[in-house]
Amino acid sequence: MAKKVLVVDSDENIVIALDFLLRRAGYEVAVARDGEEALALADSFAPDLILLEAALPRMDGFELCRRLRQDPRYGECKILFLTARGRDIDRAKGLALGADGYLTKPFSTKELLEHVERLLTAGAA
Amino acid sequence: MQARWRFALAVAVLAALMTGPFVLTGVMVWADASGEARATLRLLAGQWLPLGLLTTATGFALGIALLARLFRHYVQGLLRMAEGLDVLRRANPGFRVPEEGPREVVALAQAINRIADERDRLLAGLDERVLEARRAVEEERNRLAALMAQLAEAVIVCNAEGRIILYNEAARRLERAFGAPATAAASGWIGLGRSIHALLDPDLVAHVFDSIDALRGQGEVHPSMQVVTATPAGALIRVRVSPIAGEAAGEEISGYVLMLEDVTDQIEREASRNELLFELTEGNRAAIANIRLAAEMLHLPDVDEAMRARFHAVIVREVEAVSERLEAASRAFADALRARWPLEPMRGADLVRAAEAYLRRRLDVALKLEILDEELWFDADHFSLLQALAFLAGRLVEDYGVRTLRLRLSGDDRLVYLDLMWSGGSLSNEIVTGWELEPLGLGGTRSPLTLRDVLERHGAAMWFDREKARHRAFVRLALPRKRSVRRLPPPATPAVPTTQEEGRPEFYDFDLFAWSAEATALEDRPLTELSYTVFDTETTGLDPAGGDEIIQIGATRIVNGRLLKHESFEQLIDPRRPLDPASIAVHHITPEMLEGQPTIAEVLPAFHRFAQDTVLVAHNAAFDMRFLQLKEEKLGIRFDQPVLDTLLLAAFILPNQEHSLEALARYFGVRVFGRHTALGDALVTAEIFLKMIPLLAEKGVVTLRQAREASQQTYYARLRY
Numbered sequence: 001m002a003k004k005v006l007v008v009d010s011d012e013n014i015v016i017a018l019d020f021l022l023r024r025a026g027y028e029v030a031v032a033r034d035g036e037e038a039l040a041l042a043d044s045f046a047p048d049l050i051l052l053e054a055a056l057p058r059m060d061g062f063e064l065c066r067r068l069r070q071d072p073r074y075g076e077c078k079i080l081f082l083t084a085r086g087r088d089i090d091r092a093k094g095l096a097l098g099a100d101g102y103l104t105k106p107f108s109t110k111e112l113l114e115h116v117e118r119l120l121t122a123g124a125a
Numbered sequence: 126m127q128a129r130w131r132f133a134l135a136v137a138v139l140a141a142l143m144t145g146p147f148v149l150t151g152v153m154v155w156a157d158a159s160g161e162a163r164a165t166l167r168l169l170a171g172q173w174l175p176l177g178l179l180t181t182a183t184g185f186a187l188g189i190a191l192l193a194r195l196f197r198h199y200v201q202g203l204l205r206m207a208e209g210l211d212v213l214r215r216a217n218p219g220f221r222v223p224e225e226g227p228r229e230v231v232a233l234a235q236a237i238n239r240i241a242d243e244r245d246r247l248l249a250g251l252d253e254r255v256l257e258a259r260r261a262v263e264e265e266r267n268r269l270a271a272l273m274a275q276l277a278e279a280v281i282v283c284n285a286e287g288r289i290i291l292y293n294e295a296a297r298r299l300e301r302a303f304g305a306p307a308t309a310a311a312s313g314w315i316g317l318g319r320s321i322h323a324l325l326d327p328d329l330v331a332h333v334f335d336s337i338d339a340l341r342g343q344g345e346v347h348p349s350m351q352v353v354t355a356t357p358a359g360a361l362i363r364v365r366v367s368p369i370a371g372e373a374a375g376e377e378i379s380g381y382v383l384m385l386e387d388v389t390d391q392i393e394r395e396a397s398r399n400e401l402l403f404e405l406t407e408g409n410r411a412a413i414a415n416i417r418l419a420a421e422m423l424h425l426p427d428v429d430e431a432m433r434a435r436f437h438a439v440i441v442r443e444v445e446a447v448s449e450r451l452e453a454a455s456r457a458f459a460d461a462l463r464a465r466w467p468l469e470p471m472r473g474a475d476l477v478r479a480a481e482a483y484l485r486r487r488l489d490v491a492l493k494l495e496i497l498d499e500e501l502w503f504d505a506d507h508f509s510l511l512q513a514l515a516f517l518a519g520r521l522v523e524d525y526g527v528r529t530l531r532l533r534l535s536g537d538d539r540l541v542y543l544d545l546m547w548s549g550g551s552l553s554n555e556i557v558t559g560w561e562l563e564p565l566g567l568g569g570t571r572s573p574l575t576l577r578d579v580l581e582r583h584g585a586a587m588w589f590d591r592e593k594a595r596h597r598a599f600v601r602l603a604l605p606r607k608r609s610v611r612r613l614p615p616p617a618t619p620a621v622p623t624t625q626e627e628g629r630p631e632f633y634d635f636d637l638f639a640w641s642a643e644a645t646a647l648e649d650r651p652l653t654e655l656s657y658t659v660f661d662t663e664t665t666g667l668d669p670a671g672g673d674e675i676i677q678i679g680a681t682r683i684v685n686g687r688l689l690k691h692e693s694f695e696q697l698i699d700p701r702r703p704l705d706p707a708s709i710a711v712h713h714i715t716p717e718m719l720e721g722q723p724t725i726a727e728v729l730p731a732f733h734r735f736a737q738d739t740v741l742v743a744h745n746a747a748f749d750m751r752f753l754q755l756k757e758e759k760l761g762i763r764f765d766q767p768v769l770d771t772l773l774l775a776a777f778i779l780p781n782q783e784h785s786l787e788a789l790a791r792y793f794g795v796r797v798f799g800r801h802t803a804l805g806d807a808l809v810t811a812e813i814f815l816k817m818i819p820l821l822a823e824k825g826v827v828t829l830r831q832a833r834e835a836s837q838q839t840y841y842a843r844l845r846y
Contacts, residue, residue, distance in 0.1 A: 020428070105411060
């Protein structure tokens with residue numbers, strides 16, 4: 001069964017491009033445009049990995065990450081920040097809140113897909 | 126006994142001595158003789174007595190003459206000498222005792238005159254030494270004052286208790302940063318004898334002083350501390366504190382030196398640089414991410430036309446956005462972008478003239494100046510720019526044999542051009558660029574800087590160009606032009622009437638080192654040690670309860686027995702009501718002068734601050750205090766300082782005189798300037814008050830309590846009449 005990836009970003013172009021790229025790489029993809037939508041989708045869609053922008057409307061990515069990590073249902077779910085927040089302090093914060101990886105924009109699509117792949121196979125092993 | 130009587134007595138004694146033994150012998154012979162012998166005696170006497178009388182009289186006359194001579198020379202001579210000595214001692218030091226009379230008297234007179242000469246020499250030496258010492262002190266004082274005035278840093282010296290002993294003009298200028306109103310001439314922040322707690326949070330001050338103490342305890346010889354503190358006005362002040370004490374470990378700290386600097390701008394610049402950096406890095410992240418993602422998407426073979434078009438549009442839009450952000454940032458942060466070398470605004474013409482002199486001393490070249498605009502300003506590190514010009518000139522002279530150089534200054538809206546021009550010979554920009562990397566140095570002096578360093582420091586550029594028509598070549602230094610040169614206005618100082626001999630204002634009083642306000646209660650401290658605010662008000666009329674208002678407050682300070690004229694306070698006040706024409710005739714303050722002036726609600730708190738920790742003094746203080754006190758409740762301030770009234774004090778020491786300010790000024794020899802301006806009257810009152818203090822002391826009034834009791838007596842006395 002195809003692994004499920006939830007893309008959370010408010011930027012429409014990012015969402016469309018990631019949706020296209022991830023489907024092309026063989027994943028099942030759902031998208032959310034803000035933190036609350038993402039929280040709801042996490043419940044129904046049950047993703048294996050969440051690609052998360054830190055700067056989100058309504059609930060920011062850090063808060064979303066914190067909530068997901070507190071919920072035992074998402075214990076197996078990987079969280080990968082893909083964000084325009086590039087300061088070291090933001091990276092440290094994201095990882096401290098339980099993210100499995102922290103990529104900053106701009107990013108290379110190749111690297112992103114490799115990273116997603118690595119996280120998902122590591123989770124399966 | 127007078128000399129005349131003594132002379133008469135001496136004559137009588139002489140007479141008695143000359144005649145007495147003869148008469149006595151005669152009487153005894155007469156008494157012993159028989160009747161026959163007596164007859165013989167009578168016969169003999171009748172025959173010889175006239176001769177005897179004659180010789181005796183002659184002898185007596187000779188005796189008197191001798192006696193008179195002795196008297197004139199010894200008795201009267203010595204008395205005259207004594208009077209002469211008094212004159213010499215008291216009235217006329219140049220007087221000398223006449224050296225006449227007998228040898229002994231002359232010897233005495235000579236000895237006296239020698240002593241007088243010696244005394245004069247000693248006195249002259251002493252006077253000279255006193256003058257010398259005074260001159261030296263005066264000179265040192267002036268040097269200190271000049272030095273302090275020259276310092277760009279604000280310097281305040283305080284004693285261990287935090288009372289200000291010394292400050293400079295720069296410190297006064299800094300008062301604004303602490304929130305001193307721009308209108309009031311002097312505020313209560315910085316002044317001799319005032320506490321630095323008015324400026325700096327007492328906890329902060331205690332913390333800094335304690336930390337320095339601790340550092341000294343750890344054996345640090347020159348401990349100092351630096352803190353940045355925010356003022357109520359929102360400025361950021363950096364304070365560097367060092368103690369004043371001997372270097373011995375146990376020696377007590379007698380005071381502290383505080384160097385203050387307004388770093389608000391500096392920190393704002395820092396913040397704006399950070400903002401710029403953030404804007405340029407983090408702000409562009411999302412946009413560049415979109416561009417990169419779109420570029421990579423476009424690269425994929427299986428992307429359909431619609432998506433291709435979409436991402437093409439993303440690239441175009443985001444690149445535009447990034448460009449715009451870049452432009453906006455470089456516009457907004459132009460200042461922050463420039464290298465942070467300390468640059469001072471300077472006028473191009475001044476630099477060119479300085480450069481001319483600098484080059485003349487160093488190079489064998491004919492120089493001509495061509496200043497096309499006198500008012501071109503830029504920010505410059507003066508000396509490194511001079512070095513750069515000298516380096517370029519040196520190259521041209523030494524490597525290219527240029528014999529005549531023209532220094533031209535011109536400019537346009539944005540840039541200032543410094544050109545080194547010569548006729549003929551050509552260069553290339555490659556050579557000029559090569560020069561940029563060489564260390565500056567001329568005539569053996571080596572500078573570690575390169576021309577490029579200097580250019581970068583000034584945000585400047587350099588190139589070679591030609592004016593073909595005039596057959597001139599030039600190397601051009603282009604610097605960013607400074608549009609507005611903000612010159613700090615000098616702080617408003619009240620027009621204090623001064624006389625020539627009073628000299629410059631004093632910003633220090635080292636006697637305050639030994640000053641401790643808390644030693645005894647205020648009431649029992651001597652009048653000579655207290656700080657006073659001597660003030661006067663001008664009003665719209667005489668009836669504060671009936672709505673009359675203050676239109677001017679003038680005040681000056683007395684600290685340690687000295688009148689601090691330069692720490693005066695003078696402010697006009699808009700009374701928000703019409704002026705009584707009768708009062709205009711007294712104070713000459715017209716309604717036009719009051720237009721736009723602050724209201725009492727703004728001025729009174731400033732005056733309250735000015736007068737804090739002092740004793741208030743006014744002539745007929747009750748009148749002025751009524752005006753102040755009527756405002757207390759509304760403005761939420763209280764004038765609860767002790768008050769002394771020169772009118773009541775004058776009535777105490779001079780009960781039989783007139784007590785108006787004019788009369789007292791006449792009596793005490795106080796010169797009156799600008800009467801019926803509040804500050805003018807306050808200054809006269811202050812000088813009168815200072816002259817009263819010793820007279821009060823003669824009457825046993827030494828402390829503030831005694832002065833208040835004495836005032837009360839006269840107050841009741843005046844009531845009774």
